[in-house]
Amino acid sequence: MAEAAAKKPDAPTYPVDTLAASKRFANRRDAVIVALDPEKQYTLDEAEKVIGAWLSQPVKEAVNGGGK
Numbered sequence: 001m002a003e004a005a006a007k008k009p010d011a012p013t014y015p016v017d018t019l020a021a022s023k024r025f026a027n028r029r030d031a032v033i034v035a036l037d038p039e040k041q042y043t044l045d046e047a048e049k050v051i052g053a054w055l056s057q058p059v060k061e062a063v064n065g066g067g068k
Contacts, residue, residue, distance in 0.1 A: 013041035031055055 019025055019042065020032040028051060035054035036042060042050070 011043040011045065013043050014047075015041050019044075019047050025051075028055075 014022075016032065016036045016038045019036065020029050024044070025032045025047070031051050031054060032047070035051050036047060
């Protein structure tokens with residue numbers, strides 16, 4: 001019974017395009033689009049967690065000839 005309650009989300013979920021258009025994520029709109037799966041819906045807390053993890057990853061390679 002506890003498992004069923006744990007799986008049922010209490011918070012509303014939103015598609016990526018709605019999150020990207022929101023005021024809450026206005027300064028991270030590009031990160032929202034890149035980090036979140038467009039086929040899924042996210043609660044605000046889930047979106048914050050995924051975006052935060054994505055933004056904290058180190059840069060792996062210079063792009064656009066950085067260093068030449």
